[in-house]
Amino acid sequence: MKSEFQIPSSPVDLDYGYFSFSSKDEILEKSKIFWNPDKTEFWSNAGVPLVLDKRHEYFLYDVSGKRLIDVHLNGGTYNLGHRNAEVVQAVKAAMDHFDIGNHHFPSLARTALAEQLILSAPTGMTNVIYGSGGGEAIDISLKTARHATKRKKIVSVIKAYHGHTGLALPTGDSRYSRPFLCDDPKDFVQVPFNDLEAMDSALRNDDVAAVIMETIPATYGFPLPLPNYLQTVKQICERHGTLYIADEVQTGLMRTGELWGIQKHGFSPDMIVTAKGLSGGLYPISAVIANQKSSKWLSEDGFGHISTFGGSEIGCIAALATLDICSRSSTRIAVHHIADIIGTRLREIQDNNPDWLIGIRQNGLVIGLEFDHPEGAKYVMKHMYALGVWAIFSSLDPRVLQFKPGLLMTPSLVEELLDRTAMAIDRAKKEVFSVNQVKR
């Protein structure tokens, strides 16, 4: 076992030229005042008083100097590590020649990326529409579906998460939509995950524009689709003239051991939404990859969707570099090794804690760890943080910890990660079982 102790860092230097702070406390204080008081406080209370400073490969450093192995990776934004050297190099070079570009005109980088995305995707995809964030791309896909079908209703999964923008928000949990008066059960119908009957009856009236599905619902804690579930949903969609939108914001870009998670299910959706990781963690970009049937508006009225930052050229170059790395067969095989070793070790940890770590949900490097306590993952998160690992609980099912190791992790880092994880799981169990005597 590795030691949990960190060598104390030299006195923190919080002078960054453009801004400076005298202490971490000052940052937290001002963060509460000027930024987001509740969120700032939440993390302090949760035992994760993190303010990111340096970041490098799969390491994050708090301003205090504390080092963390990142297995949150912002949902795959940092699939290739923080400031991946190849992507940094590409973006720096791009900045010597390009800028965001002009979103109205044909563009070098947008065209090049679109071609690569189409080549990378399952068969049948024909066009790419760009956004700058995941939510925006989701909105684009939903309004594209409405245009194509001339229907308004959208069906999503209960506890789905597709972002917080206009159309994305009502597809998700009411915890986020209702406070902003954005829940809309009439046009945004929700059905339970893995429930084919519910899906069938939601589409029965032939009035649904699209079903939108995360290939593995992330914020819900990565419950895995039952065998044939997604394929059957697609078939139901086809029967009712409804489009199938695959939200691959978290599952895409080789995280499952296949470039797009949906490719493991043997069918082509009507649209694929990608964001987060596509940016290489360096320059925002998102995209909708669509087939002919769903993207008719592109030939009828190309100005149908306008976004100044959508498909910014520097973002496109970050994405090209990212896509290149993700698509290498060496990356694919490495992911397969990492997934296999982590899976094996996690099952060993589970064997030692069968009453605590009650479920391991895994598809490649998409991993959810299920604990036997309504907020189990919050405890584990806290102990992980203390032991130098950053992993986040699933907001919509806090029993489950999201555990998302990077695609390019090395054997020694994976070993260290697993050692620390095992210890944190053990400590969290002791804490929960001692305060929750009732459970025993």
Place this chain on the structure above:
Amino acid sequence: MKLIEVKQQQLSVAKSILDLSKWASYRYESYGYQDVIAIVDALADRAFGLSEILATEEFLEINRGNERDKAARNKVFSRALSRTWQRLNLVDAKIESTTKMMVTPRPNGVVLCVVPENYSVAWIFANAISILLARCAIVFLVSPNIKDVATHAIRELVASAGAAGAPEGLILQLDVTGDAFEFASELVKNDFLQMASTAYAVSATVPCQTMNKQELTVPVVVDATANLEFAASEIVWSKSFDNSMMRDSESILLVEDKVYGDFLTEIANAGAHIMSDEECEKVREAIYRTGNLAASFLGLDAVSIAESIGVPVVKGTKILLAPLEGLFDDDPVVGGNDLPILGILKVENFKVAIRHARYLSQKKTTINSAVLYSRSTDHITEFASNVLARQIIINAGSCFGGINESEFQDFLLDDCFVQSSAKLHMTDLDPQQFVTWIKVLGDLQTFDVEPIRNKTGSKVGVTVPSYPREETIRPDSKLVSP
């Protein structure tokens, strides 16, 4: 306006490949001795079976050397090597017999192999066997001139090792567009790897702080006690093997005065053409005009070389012998070993011969082998302790690291080799250099030896669920590199 240089792009791809190789080596480390042997056996058998086809392909691609010799070499470098080496257990802990100390082998990790252009297939075979026996992973660096045959050979090895349970990525290929050696040096500079195996360097395997491309010199001493007829035929065989495309072939003969005349007669009988001063000049003029060897002569046989530079020789001539007056540093015929051309120098006595060999071994930092033909035990020990070569070869041609011609023929007869294979050292490729023996200290009486043995029987590679493999990548996807 290029956003990224080709070289940079190649380095990035190389890093991905080396990173994958680290995973394969990590998994392979947990394999037991039987698993390792099964993989190496399967691979060596496949290599052996393909020896002739690949020799033909190699000959067609580089159009140099001798196809039959290449096939023979491929056979020796596949099954014969694996049979010889696999008696080395580089997996389990053991008690060293002399010190009674317990040692356990730790694989050195990923080894980058720069595939040479002069004997690519055999080198690929030998490296694969040696490195896999040591439970390391391999990345072959392949240059364009030999790409087709090397790719074929490597693909076959990957398939056979994979079928025998090797973890995916254990044997990888990295293509370079320019000079492979330079690219390897670049990787070292960038700190991408720890071990490289190359046909150029002194020690074939170098821990990578630096890599230098160096020439090789193989001095050969024939003393007055030697069996001259045998020495002459052995030298001619070894020197002309595959038209001298082996890196360790003889470079210069140092022959004792007393037997010089007789030796010349013997070597002429064995197929050497002894050149006149004038003919030697022609060699220097035509082949080494620029100071370096003219590449167009590489891999040609002695007769073709002689004809093309206007030296009349009889049919069947196997090597050209250049009598020298001294070891002059600026004489290109001193020390070169890439062509079936050999310098020969008469030396007063054995002492002087040693001095000369020693001089060569100090001057050129790259003496890998030094050869002595002698029947005197005193001479042999004196030679071995004074000539600073990595391997000293006694009474045998150097090109195969000391197997002589008759044994070499035995090796080709499928199963005759084992009894004599102790001779097959091949220091360069010795699998032992790919492991580090870790000393286990403490009182052996106080614990059971068993638990610290390496894990055996855990074939991690074959139990992996069927993740999508390369075949399932859409063939039209341009992004699928490498």
